[in-house]
Amino acid sequence: MVKTDFFCNFAFKAKNPKSIMVKKTRDKFIEVARSLFARKGVENTTMNDIATASDKGRRTIYTYFKSKREIFNAVIESESDDLLQNLNSIVSKPISPEQKLREYVATRMETMREIVARNGSLRAGFFRDVRKVDRARAVIAKKEISMLMHILHEGEVLGVFVPLDVKKTAIIITNSIHGFDVPYIRNSLAEYGIPKEDIAGMISDMVLNGIILRDQS
Numbered sequence: 711m712v713k714t715d716f717f718c719n720f721a722f723k724a725k726n727p728k729s730i731m732v733k734k735t736r737d738k739f740i741e742v743a744r745s746l747f748a749r750k751g752v753e754n755t756t757m758n759d760i761a762t763a764s765d766k767g768r769r770t771i772y773t774y775f776k777s778k779r780e781i782f783n784a785v786i787e788s789e790s791d792d793l794l795q796n797l798n799s800i801v802s803k804p805i806s807p808e809q810k811l812r813e814y815v816a817t818r819m820e821t822m823r824e825i826v827a828r829n830g831s832l833r834a835g836f837f838r839d840v841r842k843v844d845r846a847r848a849v850i851a852k853k854e855i856s857m858l859m860h861i862l863h864e865g866e867v868l869g870v871f872v873p874l875d876v877k878k879t880a881i882i883i884t885n886s887i888h889g890f891d892v893p894y895i896r897n898s899l900a901e902y903g904i905p906k907e908d909i910a911g912m913i914s915d916m917v918l919n920g921i922i923l924r925d926q927s
Contacts, residue, residue: 746757
């Protein structure tokens with residue numbers, strides 16, 4: 711009886727209309743902010759603009775977000791959901807750790823390009839203020855590191871990769887990929903004879919050349 715009451719209470723809380731309304735309101739603020747940031751730019755958008763466009767009072771938006779930076783981070787996190795889902799699907803694929811790593815790098819870079827490209831003037835902000843982007847990108851970096859750790863650990867267990875510090879290696883790879891975001895999106899390495907189509911493969915090759923276990927015989 712106690713067990714039944716517990717699950718009934720849990721179900722009630724999960725379907726609590728107030729919780730659903732809170733989530734809907736927060737999601738609306740995020741979507742409206744994304745649209746305004748894309749059209750007007752982050753610098754030219756105020757919290758009052760977001761509240762007005764959401765048909766909410768200024769006081770209401772501050773109960774959900776303390777600052778424009780916080781809602782900007784929420785927009786980036788929301789926009790990154792597709793990225794994280796795509797990367798997670800690669801981690802779950804029944805393919806070799808080597809192939810997972812290659813697909814992971816290529817998917818990560820191309821999806822980030824798509825996110826920036828579809829956000830209008832947010833694209834300009836991406837190139838103009840890298841520090842702001844780094845702060846926002848940190849929101850999902852830990853999840854990226856965790857997924858890479860899974861791939862690296864799997865490679866170790868299967869005897870494909872050399873023994874390594876999985877966490878530190880995942881952190882280094884993640885930050886290396888992040889460092890290529892701007893050159894990849896801008897295709898700025900083409901002037902050196904390196905088209906953006908080759909970047910992901912070259913990064914994967916450099917990583918794999920350092921961690922693939924070689925025949926010792």
